[in-house]
Each structure stands twice: as C-alpha cells, then as structure tokens.
Amino acid sequence: MIYIFYLLAYGFLLTAVIGLLASWIDRKVTARVQYRTGPPVLQPLIDIVKLLGKETLIPRGASKLTFLTAPVIGLASVILVSTLLWVNNINSHNSFLGDLIVVLYLLTVPSISIIMGGFASGNPLASLGASREMKLILSYELPFVLAVLVPVIKSEFSLRLGEILSFQAQNGVVAGSLSGFLALVVAILCMQAKLALVPFDIPEAETEITSGPLIEYSGSGLAVYRLMKNMLLFVLPFFLIILFMGGLRYDGIHLLNGVLKYVGLMALITVIRNTNPRVRIDQAVRFFWGPMTVIAVIAVALALLGK
Amino acid sequence: MSLKLKALLKSPWVFHLSTGSCNNCDIEILDCLTPRFDIERFGILLAGSIKHADVLLTTGSCNRQSVVRLKRLYEQVPKPCLVAAIGECALSRGMFIHSYNCPVPLDRIIPVDVYIPGCPPKPEAMIAGIVKLIEKVKAGQKRKKK
Amino acid sequence: MTREDILNDLSVRFKDDIIDVFDKSPKRVYVEIKPESIVKLVSYIFKDLGARFNIATGVDTRQHMEILYHFIIEDINLLVSLRVKLPKSKLEIDSLVSVFEAANWIEREIHEMLGINFNGHPDLRRLFLSDEWPEGVHPLRCDYKEWDKKAIRDRGV
Numbered sequence: 001m002i003y004i005f006y007l008l009a010y011g012f013l014l015t016a017v018i019g020l021l022a023s024w025i026d027r028k029v030t031a032r033v034q035y036r037t038g039p040p041v042l043q044p045l046i047d048i049v050k051l052l053g054k055e056t057l058i059p060r061g062a063s064k065l066t067f068l069t070a071p072v073i074g075l076a077s078v079i080l081v082s083t084l085l086w087v088n089n090i091n092s093h094n095s096f097l098g099d100l101i102v103v104l105y106l107l108t109v110p111s112i113s114i115i116m117g118g119f120a121s122g123n124p125l126a127s128l129g130a131s132r133e134m135k136l137i138l139s140y141e142l143p144f145v146l147a148v149l150v151p152v153i154k155s156e157f158s159l160r161l162g163e164i165l166s167f168q169a170q171n172g173v174v175a176g177s178l179s180g181f182l183a184l185v186v187a188i189l190c191m192q193a194k195l196a197l198v199p200f201d202i203p204e205a206e207t208e209i210t211s212g213p214l215i216e217y218s219g220s221g222l223a224v225y226r227l228m229k230n231m232l233l234f235v236l237p238f239f240l241i242i243l244f245m246g247g248l249r250y251d252g253i254h255l256l257n258g259v260l261k262y263v264g265l266m267a268l269i270t271v272i273r274n275t276n277p278r279v280r281i282d283q284a285v286r287f288f289w290g291p292m293t294v295i296a297v298i299a300v301a302l303a304l305l306g307k
Numbered sequence: 308m309s310l311k312l313k314a315l316l317k318s319p320w321v322f323h324l325s326t327g328s329c330n331n332c333d334i335e336i337l338d339c340l341t342p343r344f345d346i347e348r349f350g351i352l353l354a355g356s357i358k359h360a361d362v363l364l365t366t367g368s369c370n371r372q373s374v375v376r377l378k379r380l381y382e383q384v385p386k387p388c389l390v391a392a393i394g395e396c397a398l399s400r401g402m403f404i405h406s407y408n409c410p411v412p413l414d415r416i417i418p419v420d421v422y423i424p425g426c427p428p429k430p431e432a433m434i435a436g437i438v439k440l441i442e443k444v445k446a447g448q449k450r451k452k453k
Numbered sequence: 454m455t456r457e458d459i460l461n462d463l464s465v466r467f468k469d470d471i472i473d474v475f476d477k478s479p480k481r482v483y484v485e486i487k488p489e490s491i492v493k494l495v496s497y498i499f500k501d502l503g504a505r506f507n508i509a510t511g512v513d514t515r516q517h518m519e520i521l522y523h524f525i526i527e528d529i530n531l532l533v534s535l536r537v538k539l540p541k542s543k544l545e546i547d548s549l550v551s552v553f554e555a556a557n558w559i560e561r562e563i564h565e566m567l568g569i570n571f572n573g574h575p576d577l578r579r580l581f582l583s584d585e586w587p588e589g590v591h592p593l594r595c596d597y598k599e600w601d602k603k604a605i606r607d608r609g610v
Contacts, residue, residue: 053311
C-alpha cells in the first residue's frame with residue numbers, strides 16, 4: 001500500500017511540480033538572455049490546462065488505438081522511472097538487483113512513444129519526424145550506456161542504484177575522479193539529445209516548418225505529451241545526480257547542496273540550448289558515434305584501471 | 308468565467324494563415340513575434356501546426372481558390388478558437404474590392420472576432436488588437452453570466 | 454551589331470510585315486507587325502539575333518485587342534516590343550510554342566483572361582482561374598460583367 005502512495009505522491013505529483021517549475025526556469029532564463037521579460041511562473045501549468053480544454057481531433061487515416069494510447073504509455077513510463085528514483089533516493093536499501101537496467105530500459109520508452117504517435121498519425125510529415133527521432137535514438141544510446149557503465153564499475157560492479165548511492169556516500173562522488181568527470185560530460189550531452197533540446201531537437205521542435213511527430217495531436221493528447229516532456233526535464237538530471245553526484249540528501253545543509261546540483265544542471269542545459277544552432281541529423285549521428293563514443297570508451301578504460 | 312476560457316485567454320497560441328496576401332502583413336506579423344516586442348510574456352507562442360492553434364491570424368483577401376482551402380483549414384482547428392483579421396485586405400478586401408477574383412469579404416466565410424486595420428498594421432497595433440480581443444471575450448462572458 | 458544596324462536590318466528584311474517602328478527611348482523600341490507574320494519575325498529575333506524572351510502582355514482597347522511580345526537583346530541593352538493588333542471579329546493568332554517552350558504558360562494565361570485563340574498550342578487549358586469559373590467568360594475584357602449572384606460588389610462593406 002505504501003508503494004501506491006510513493007507512486008502517486010512522489011512519482012507523479014512531486015515530479016510534475018518540479019518539472020513544470022524547471023520548464024518555467026528554462027523559458028525565463030532564455031527570455032532574460034534575449035533581453036526581454038519572460039512568461040509568468042504558472043505559464044507551463046496554464047498551457048497544459050488550456051490544452052485539456054480543447055477538443056481532440058483524430059485524423060481519418062490514423063490508427064485510433066495507437067494514436068490515443070501512445071502519449072499515455074510515455075507518461076506512464078516516466079512516472080514509473082521517477083518513482084524508482086525517488087524510492088532509491090529516500091532509502092537506499094530499497095533497491096532490487098538490476099534496477100539500473102530497468103531504469104535504462106524505461107527511459108527509452110518516452111522517445112519510442114513519440115515515434116509511435118508520429119507513425120500512427122497517418123501524415124507524411126509526422127512519419128518524417130518520427131524516422132528522424134529513430135535515427136537520433138540509435139545514435140545517442142551507445143555513448144549513454146557506456147557513460148552509465150562508469151559508476152557501475154567504480155562502485156565495485158554493482159547493478160543496484162542503492163549500492164551506488166551508498167558507495168558515493170562513503171567514498172566521495174563519482175564525478176570527482178577523472179573517468180567519472182569524462183563520463184558526466186558525455187552523459188550531459190546525451191541527456192540534451194534525449195530531452196530533444198537544441199542543438200539536437202531535429203525531430204520534434206521544427207516549429208518553424210512542421211511540428212514533427214506531434215503535428216496531428218490536439219487537445220488532451222498534446223497536453224499529455226507536454227506533461228511528459230516537462231517531467232522528463234526533472235527525471236533525467238535526477239538520474240544523473242544519483243549516478244554521478246551522490247543523490248539528493250535532505251538532512252540540514254545537504255538539502256541546499258542537492259538543490260544547487262539540480263539547478264546547476266538545469267542552468268547548463270539552458271546555456272547549451274541558447275548558444276547553439278540546430279544540427280542536421282547526419283551531423284548529430286556522426287557526433288555521437290565519433291567523439292562521444294571515443295571519450296566514453298576512454299572513461300570506461302580509466303575506470304577499469306582504477307582512476 | 309469558465310476555467311477553459313480563462314486558460315485559453317492566458318495562453319493563446321497563434322497560427323499565421325495567409326489566404327493570398329501580398330506578404331506585407333505577413334512580414335509585420337513575423338516582426339511582432341521577435342524578441343523586441345516580447346509577446347511571450349502574455350503566453351503567446353507561435354504554433355507550428357494548425358491543430359495546436361488558438362488564435363488564427365488571417366491576412367490577405369480571400370480569392371476563389373483559397374476559399375475552399377480556408378474552409379477546410381477552419382474545420383481542422385480545435386474549437387474553441389478565435390479569429391483575428393489583420394490588414395485591410397482581410398477586413399474588406401481593401402483595394403481589391405472590385406477585383407474579379409475576390410467575391411466576398413473574409414467575414415462571410417469564417418466568423419471573425421477582432422479586426423486589426425492597417426496596410427500593414429504596425430506590431431504595436433497588432434498587440435493592441437489582441438488585448439482588445441481578450442477584453443472583448445472577458446466582457447462577453449460577464450454579460451452571459453448576468 | 455548596334456541598335457541602328459538591327460533596326461535597319463529588320464526593316465529591310467521584313468519590309469512587308471512591319472507596319473510601324475516607334476523609337477520610344479534609347480533602350481526601348483516598339484515594332485508593330487501584322488498578325489500573320491509573327492512566327493517568322495520571332496524566330497528571326499530569337500534564334501538569329503540571340504534575344505531573350507521576357508514576357509508577353511495583352512490589353513483590350515475599345516477598337517481592337519493588342520498583344521505585345523517583349524524581347525531583350527542584352528549586349529546592346531535594347532528591349533524590342535513586337536505589337537500585334539487583332540480585330541475583335543477575328544481573335545486568333547499563331548502560337549509561339551514551336552519556336553520556344555516558354556510561350557506555353559503565358560499563352561494559356563492570355564487565352565483565359567482575354568479570350569484570344571492560339572492556333573497550334575498543344576495544351577490550351579485554364580491556368581489561374583478556379584474550377585468553378587464558367588467557360589467563355591474572360592475577366593480582363595472591357596465588357597466583363599459579374600456572373601456570380603452571391604458576390605458582393607458594393608463599396609462600403
């Protein structure tokens with residue numbers, strides 16, 4: 001019974017609130033960088049409430065079941081991942097063997113749900129955006145998994161998130177060592193691609209031309225997708241904080257430390273977002289399979305050597 | 308006022324629809340969306356697809372070929388939706404009032420909520436027009452409640 | 454060849470086809486010719502003189518209909534306009550598609566707007582007007598009347 005509470009309160013509500021705040025921080029900092037005021041604090045929430053009030057149109061050539069359930073699948077997987085991460089963060093003895101692999105698998109489901117929604121729309125532009133998303137997933141998953149391998153090696157080859165946390169509590173954060181730092185850099189860039197933010201937002205955010213896979217979504221489908229993306233804006237940096245920076249601790253001064261870690265990652269995401277143009281899909285694939293994989297392999301080799 | 312309408316007025320996403328204009332009004336709409344006028348503080352974003360749109364900014368006098376397409380597009384916008392007619396050509400066909408190819412003005416084809424005159428209207432005029440639209444919808448709701 | 458050479462050459466070679474030559478300015482010349490000799494003259498100007506076809510324009514005056522074909526000779530900066538006057542009883546002329554392909558669409562447009570028939574045109578269908586437009590109604594004529602009962606044609610909407 002306690003797990004239903006964890007699911008709803010920590011997995012859904014807390015993550016949604018922090019995710020919407022993070023999206024607002026991103027928009028406000030972008031506005032300030034462009035020398036203008038930005039939207040008010042509740043703006044992302046108002047966007048989602050407004051979208052829930054519009055009617056949902058289903059195109060005639062679309063497969064109805066996939067079209068309507070794809071956003072729900074994405075949201076469900078994000079809620080599950082965030083529940084797992086919060087449960088491990090609160091009490092690091094609650095983890096089971098292999099939950100790191102479960103989290104890695106579940107983190108690919110949001111991107112796959114966007115692909116499903118794009119192909120189920122029956123629109124050639126949506127299919128084009130969905131195929132680009134597929135190519136992007138193929139490219140960034142490799143260095144991401146290699147980068148996640150480094151904390152596993154460092155905490156003596158354990159696949160439990162709780163053991164990685166308790167190892168870092170005793171021996172210092174993984175990001176302090178050279179291999180951990182390199183892996184953190186690779187993981188941040190792969191996270192930028194997974195969140196579909198500039199410079200890697202080729203499939204989804206071509207709002208000046210089309211809207212990619214989301215072109216036929218309106219009303220509640222679009223609201224669920226936007227909520228999923230905003231929650232992912234919290235879940236992915238949280239995952240990196242658990243793996244590389246020792247998790248969020250709430251006793252006394254460490255709470256401020258944890259908040260600073262998260263805000264620092266958000267600031268890094270926003271700065272990368274505002275200072276780079278969008279790259280083409282072949283440039284992105286070459287980037288991830290070229291320099292990023294090489295750096296990740298070097299980091300794994302250094303971790304195996306004990307540095 | 309219902310929550311649906313209140314949220315719609317606080318975050319109207321615009322879509323730019325040209326029914327055969329000379330592109331001058333389109334350039335001014337694009338100017339309005341730049342960081343100098345900063346309409347994101349009202350919650351206005353540019354929507355890429357018409358199914359994400361709340362306010363349709365229509366320009367251009369509607370000629371016979373685009374009447375068919377305009378009707379089809381208007382059916383694809385999820386309601387509730389507001390329409391703003393921008394520029395002289397969209398108000399009353401402007402200088403093309405005696406043209407052989409523009410039979411009717413725009414508001415005989417789709418229901419228009421606010422008219423923004425000018426050839427082309429300045430971005431400040433467009434922002435003032437959108438503010439008047441929001442005031443008008445709020446006042447309409449209050450009158451309905453009474 | 455300079456400008457005077459070209460004009461002298463034209464008036465010598467096509468003596469019975471040219472009705473009038475009007476020198477408007479150093480860069481523009483209007484040459485009025487008979488409708489039957491349009492293909493002959495255009496092939497000479499296009500192929501032998503190496504001119505570039507710019508556009509063809511048509512106008513409906515009260516006495517007759519005119520078509521002007523504009524050619525540009527770039528080396529000497531000259532624009533030659535060939536004027537053809539067609540009587541309203543016999544509105545047809547030979548098509549220029551056999552000389553160059555660019556005349557295809559402009560002749561379709563002149564046909565649907567003014568009602569001039571082009572003999573020998575391979576594909577004389579409607580180009581710009583919408584599908585509901587009735588046949589035989591040409592909008593740019595002087596005597597065009599509104600055919601649509603539901604159109605609103607008053608000032609002060």
